[in-house]
Amino acid sequence: MATIHDVAQQAGVSVTTVSRVLNNRGYISEATRKKVFETMDALNYQPNEIARSLLRKQSNIIGLIIPNVSHPFFSELASQVEYYAYENGCKVLLCNSQLDPAKERDYIEMLKRNRVDGIIMGSHTLEVEEYVSLRSPIVTIDRRIGEKIPFISSDNYRGGVLATELLIRKGCRKLAHICGNLELDLLANSRSEGFRDTADKHGIEHMTIQTDMNVFDQEQYARIIQELLDQHPDVDGIFATSDIIAAFAVKGCVKIGRRVPDEMRIIGYDDVSAAAWLTPAITTVQQPIAEIGRLAVELIRRQLDGEPYEVDNTLPVELIERATT
Amino acid sequence: MATIHDVAQQAGVSVTTVSRVLNNRGYISEATRKKVFETMDALNYQPNEIARSLLRKQSNIIGLIIPNVSHPFFSELASQVEYYAYENGCKVLLCNSQLDPAKERDYIEMLKRNRVDGIIMGSHTLEVEEYVSLRSPIVTIDRRIGEKIPFISSDNYRGGVLATELLIRKGCRKLAHICGNLELDLLANSRSEGFRDTADKHGIEHMTIQTDMNVFDQEQYARIIQELLDQHPDVDGIFATSDIIAAFAVKGCVKIGRRVPDEMRIIGYDDVSAAAWLTPAITTVQQPIAEIGRLAVELIRRQLDGEPYEVDNTLPVELIERATT
DNA sequence: TATCATATGTCAACCCTTTGACATGTCATT
DNA sequence: AATGACATGTCAAAGGGTTGACATATGATA
Incomplete structure (x- = not known):
C-alpha cells in the first residue's frame, strides 16, 4: 500500500x-x-485512516452491541443505526452478545481498546457498574444505567396499556401476556406492568408467562404457546412482547384450529416489517425504530461534541390494528 | 485514557x-x-488497539458489505459472519450499500482506508474492475468477479430445478417465477435458468417476472403479486427467489381467496427462519447460511495467512417441504 | 570461578499522518 | 521599493505501542 x-x-x-x-x-x-x-x-x-485515528484520538467508529442481528427488531435497528452513522461519517462495528455476559464484557473491552467514539448498548446482561467504568459516550436502548447516561426507549408502559385495552375492548375475557425474562433490568418490563394494571382495572382475569431469554429461540416460543393453549383453553387474548412471539401464537392457534381473531385475539410489539407481511398481518404496538436509531447516533455525537442532551428519551408508541384482533 | x-x-x-x-x-x-x-x-x-494496528499493519477488522441487514437473509448471514469472526478474534464492520453504487463504492474506499483485513462482498452493483483494484482479501457471496477471487454461493441452478420439479410434481400447470433484477450479474440468476430449463423440459407453460431491485421493498412485492394474480389467473405455481417474496405471494392469494396450497402452490428460497414461523410455513430451497458465513470468514483468513483456498465454493441446497406446496 | 538463565533497564527506530514553526521565493499592488 | 498574498519546502514533534540491540545485575549451576 x-x-x-x-x-x-x-x-x-x-x-x-x-x-x-x-x-x-x-x-x-x-x-x-x-x-x-x-x-x-x-x-x-x-x-491510512489508522494513522489518522491515532493522531486525532478519534476512530469515527460506533460500537453497536445487541443480542443478535438475526432478530428482526435488532436487524431493523442495526439498519437504521448504520444509516444514520453513515450520514455522520461514522462506521458501525457489529457486536452480537448472544446475551452471554462474557461475550458482552469482551466486546465492551474490545471497543474500548479500539477507542470507538461511542457505544450503543442494546444488550444488557451485566451489572450497571460494569458500564459505568467506561468513559466513552454510551447510549442505552431500553435500560437506564445511570443518572447522566442517555437512554432511549419506547413508552413501554403505555404500549402495554394500549395493547391490553384493545384486547379488552374487543371482548376478551381472559388474557395472557408473554414477556421476556423479567429478571433482566429492562424498561421493556413496564409493558408487563401496563398489562397487569390495565387488566386489573377492568377486572379481567390475566396471566403472565416469561420466556427464558430474549434471544430468538424458536422452539422455546413454540413450546410455550402450545403449553399455554393446552393448559389454559379459556384464554382468548394474547399480548406478546414481540411480533415474532405473536407470530408463533398465531401459528399455534392455527395448528389446533383456534380461529384468529374470532376465537383468539393476538397482539404483538415492535411492528417489525414482518408484522405487516405475515398472514394474517399482526396487530401490534409500533416502536419508532428509525427514530430510535437516529437518536442513538445523535446522542453519541452530542456527547462527543459536548453538546447538551436529554437523558430520558422515551418515544411515543402507536397501536397498529391489523388482522389478528 | x-x-x-x-x-x-x-x-x-x-x-x-x-x-x-x-x-x-x-x-x-x-x-x-x-x-x-x-x-x-x-x-x-x-x-490502544489503533496504535497496535498501525504497527502491525493489521486491523483485525472484516468489512461486510451487503444490500441491507434488515433483509432477513442478510441479517442471518451477518449474524453468522459476526459469530465466526469473533471466534477468530476479528471484528465486523457493517456496511449496507442499499444497492446504491455510490454508497457501495464509498464503503469500499472507506474499508481500504481503514486497512481492514478483508472484505466480504454481498452487494454487487459495481463493475468487476472496481473490485479488482482492491489488494486486500475479498470473498464474494453470489458473484464471480475474478479468476482468483473466491466466491461462495449455493447451488442456484439446482435450487431452481428442485423447486420447479416439486411444483410440477404437485400438479401445477402454469408456473410463474419471481426473481431479482437479472441485470445484476449474480449467480442467483441461475435459479431462473434452472426454472426455465425444468419447465421447458416438462413442457410446462411458464413466465418470469423481475423485481426492480434486490432490496426489500414491500410495496413493490405486493404490487407485483397482485398484478400477477390479476393478469394471469391461470398460474397455479409460484417459485419466488426469496422467502419474503413467497410470503407476499401467500398474502396476495389469501387476500383474493385463492387457497394455498390447493389452488396455488408457492415455494421460496433461502429458508430464513421466518419461513418456518410463518403461517402457513413456507416450502423453500434452503441455503446453508451458517456455512456461508463460516466459509466467508475462513476464506478471508486463508488469504491473509497465505494458505491455499478454493475459488469456487458452491454449496449444496436442500428442498424443505412445508405447508405452501 | 566461570557460565548461564533470569530479570529488568535504556535507547532508538518504526508504523503513517498531521501540524506548527519557520524559511524562501514569486508576483502583483501600492 | 516596500508590502503582502500566494506557493512550496524543510524540520521536528506528536500520537501509542512494539521490538531489537545492548547493558547490567542476580542467583544458580557446572
Whole structure:
C-alpha cells in the first residue's frame, strides 16, 4: 500500500504539500493540487485512516452491541443505526452478545481498546457498574444505567396499556401476556406492568408467562404457546412482547384450529416489517425504530461534541390494528 | 485514557517491561507481572488497539458489505459472519450499500482506508474492475468477479430445478417465477435458468417476472403479486427467489381467496427462519447460511495467512417441504 | 570461578499522518 | 521599493505501542 511519502516522491512534491492537498489547508496552486490527485490515483493511494485515528484520538467508529442481528427488531435497528452513522461519517462495528455476559464484557473491552467514539448498548446482561467504568459516550436502548447516561426507549408502559385495552375492548375475557425474562433490568418490563394494571382495572382475569431469554429461540416460543393453549383453553387474548412471539401464537392457534381473531385475539410489539407481511398481518404496538436509531447516533455525537442532551428519551408508541384482533 | 507510559510510571517499571508483560515475551518475574497487571487494572488501562494496528499493519477488522441487514437473509448471514469472526478474534464492520453504487463504492474506499483485513462482498452493483483494484482479501457471496477471487454461493441452478420439479410434481400447470433484477450479474440468476430449463423440459407453460431491485421493498412485492394474480389467473405455481417474496405471494392469494396450497402452490428460497414461523410455513430451497458465513470468514483468513483456498465454493441446497406446496 | 538463565533497564527506530514553526521565493499592488 | 498574498519546502514533534540491540545485575549451576 502506497504511503503519503510515495505519493510525494512520485509527484515531486513534499509530504507536507500532499498533506495540505489532502486536508485542504494552506495555499496550494491548482496545478499542484491536480498533480497530487493524479499521482494518488495512479498509485491507488488511500490515506491510512489508522494513522489518522491515532493522531486525532478519534476512530469515527460506533460500537453497536445487541443480542443478535438475526432478530428482526435488532436487524431493523442495526439498519437504521448504520444509516444514520453513515450520514455522520461514522462506521458501525457489529457486536452480537448472544446475551452471554462474557461475550458482552469482551466486546465492551474490545471497543474500548479500539477507542470507538461511542457505544450503543442494546444488550444488557451485566451489572450497571460494569458500564459505568467506561468513559466513552454510551447510549442505552431500553435500560437506564445511570443518572447522566442517555437512554432511549419506547413508552413501554403505555404500549402495554394500549395493547391490553384493545384486547379488552374487543371482548376478551381472559388474557395472557408473554414477556421476556423479567429478571433482566429492562424498561421493556413496564409493558408487563401496563398489562397487569390495565387488566386489573377492568377486572379481567390475566396471566403472565416469561420466556427464558430474549434471544430468538424458536422452539422455546413454540413450546410455550402450545403449553399455554393446552393448559389454559379459556384464554382468548394474547399480548406478546414481540411480533415474532405473536407470530408463533398465531401459528399455534392455527395448528389446533383456534380461529384468529374470532376465537383468539393476538397482539404483538415492535411492528417489525414482518408484522405487516405475515398472514394474517399482526396487530401490534409500533416502536419508532428509525427514530430510535437516529437518536442513538445523535446522542453519541452530542456527547462527543459536548453538546447538551436529554437523558430520558422515551418515544411515543402507536397501536397498529391489523388482522389478528 | 491511560497509556502504557502511565502504567509503567505507576508500576515503577519501564515501558518495555509493561510491553513485555502485555505481549508475553522475554523474561518477566511473577512479582513484576502481577504488579503490572494490578496497575493496569487500577488505571483502567486498555492498550490502544489503533496504535497496535498501525504497527502491525493489521486491523483485525472484516468489512461486510451487503444490500441491507434488515433483509432477513442478510441479517442471518451477518449474524453468522459476526459469530465466526469473533471466534477468530476479528471484528465486523457493517456496511449496507442499499444497492446504491455510490454508497457501495464509498464503503469500499472507506474499508481500504481503514486497512481492514478483508472484505466480504454481498452487494454487487459495481463493475468487476472496481473490485479488482482492491489488494486486500475479498470473498464474494453470489458473484464471480475474478479468476482468483473466491466466491461462495449455493447451488442456484439446482435450487431452481428442485423447486420447479416439486411444483410440477404437485400438479401445477402454469408456473410463474419471481426473481431479482437479472441485470445484476449474480449467480442467483441461475435459479431462473434452472426454472426455465425444468419447465421447458416438462413442457410446462411458464413466465418470469423481475423485481426492480434486490432490496426489500414491500410495496413493490405486493404490487407485483397482485398484478400477477390479476393478469394471469391461470398460474397455479409460484417459485419466488426469496422467502419474503413467497410470503407476499401467500398474502396476495389469501387476500383474493385463492387457497394455498390447493389452488396455488408457492415455494421460496433461502429458508430464513421466518419461513418456518410463518403461517402457513413456507416450502423453500434452503441455503446453508451458517456455512456461508463460516466459509466467508475462513476464506478471508486463508488469504491473509497465505494458505491455499478454493475459488469456487458452491454449496449444496436442500428442498424443505412445508405447508405452501 | 566461570557460565548461564533470569530479570529488568535504556535507547532508538518504526508504523503513517498531521501540524506548527519557520524559511524562501514569486508576483502583483501600492 | 516596500508590502503582502500566494506557493512550496524543510524540520521536528506528536500520537501509542512494539521490538531489537545492548547493558547490567542476580542467583544458580557446572
